[in-house]
Amino acid sequence: MTESETNKKRVQVIDSHTAGEPTRVVIAGGPELGIGDLQSRLALLRTAHDGFRKGVVFEPRGSEVVVGALLCEPVNPASAAGVIFFNDVGYLGMCGHGTIGLVTTLAHLGRIAPGKHSIETPVGTVQTELHSDGTVSVRNVPSYRYRQNVSVEVPGYGQFAGDVAWGGNWFFLVAEHSYDLRLAERTVLIAVTTALRTALAENGITGEGGAVIDHIELFSAAENQGNSSRNFVLCPGASFDRSPCGTGTSAKMACLHADGKLDEGASWRQEGILGTVFVGSVMAQGDGVLPVISGRAWVTAESTLLFDATDPFREGIPF
Numbered sequence: 001m002t003e004s005e006t007n008k009k010r011v012q013v014i015d016s017h018t019a020g021e022p023t024r025v026v027i028a029g030g031p032e033l034g035i036g037d038l039q040s041r042l043a044l045l046r047t048a049h050d051g052f053r054k055g056v057v058f059e060p061r062g063s064e065v066v067v068g069a070l071l072c073e074p075v076n077p078a079s080a081a082g083v084i085f086f087n088d089v090g091y092l093g094m095c096g097h098g099t100i101g102l103v104t105t106l107a108h109l110g111r112i113a114p115g116k117h118s119i120e121t122p123v124g125t126v127q128t129e130l131h132s133d134g135t136v137s138v139r140n141v142p143s144y145r146y147r148q149n150v151s152v153e154v155p156g157y158g159q160f161a162g163d164v165a166w167g168g169n170w171f172f173l174v175a176e177h178s179y180d181l182r183l184a185e186r187t188v189l190i191a192v193t194t195a196l197r198t199a200l201a202e203n204g205i206t207g208e209g210g211a212v213i214d215h216i217e218l219f220s221a222a223e224n225q226g227n228s229s230r231n232f233v234l235c236p237g238a239s240f241d242r243s244p245c246g247t248g249t250s251a252k253m254a255c256l257h258a259d260g261k262l263d264e265g266a267s268w269r270q271e272g273i274l275g276t277v278f279v280g281s282v283m284a285q286g287d288g289v290l291p292v293i294s295g296r297a298w299v300t301a302e303s304t305l306l307f308d309a310t311d312p313f314r315e316g317i318p319f
């Protein structure tokens with residue numbers, strides 16, 4: 001083996017997309033994070049190995065839209081897997097589309113069969129079911145509305161009112177607005193939602209415990225009359241969700257249930273910006289709900305990422 005070859009670290013990944021939104025699952029070659037719970041392993045990844053995150057999802061290997069998923073050994077041997085989700089700006093507590101992509105990847109690798117499987121995440125264990133047709137259902141973490149009808153003035157855009165809700169990530173959900181939720185309008189939609197997120201931070205509007213609201217979700221009537229609504233979701237950073245957003249749909253259903261507009265067990269068909277759909281439902285739990293989200297992912301690539309010690313951009317290009 002040449003000196004050049006010995007300088008290369010190899011990381012094996014499986015790429016997929018869930019209703020249009022990409023997931024990159026790291027199946028081998030990731031950093032050693034020990035055997036603690038997923039929160040402690042996430043803390044170690046963030047503090048000691050953040051360059052690995054950047055290298056996996058930053059250009060030139062990735063892009064701002066790629067969500068990474070580091071496959072981990074679970075704490076509970078009865079669980080199918082543990083996972084830490086991340087993107088180009090940091091780490092995600094939970095990721096609905098990413099969990100669907102992870103389960104699909106595990107099935108692709110022959111590690112699981114159709115049936116129910118527990119997946120451990122830094123914000124708790126989620127229950128999933130792989131159906132025989134390839135669809136995956138995810139019972140997300142408990143979700144709830146934290147604040148209702150919060151108003152904020154957004155410089156250059158006017159006043160917006162929305163709900164602050166938790167669905168595994170913190171969301172500001174806006175139903176009343178004048179924007180057309182179409183892919184062709186994505187530049188305008190990114191601009192207004194980014195300005196809205198900045199205004200929330202500048203006005204001290206946060207999630208519970210001062211948590212940063214890093215997802216903005218706009219809603220409108222669905223284009224397909226068989227669906228319940230259409231959304232546009234700004235993710236952390238400057239990327240938008242190509243899928244209908246699993247955690248965002250969970251947060252939305254928590255708000256609907258709190259308003260008496262979504263009964264337990266009733267279906268909510270959330271249409272995303274590409275016209276793809278997640279089907280959701282809820283069970284009441286305390287002041288919130290336990291959401292279930294169903295969708296489909298497709299494996300698109302098996303590959304090996306090479307990290308050369310001599311490469312000035314081995315940890316990605318820091319845009």
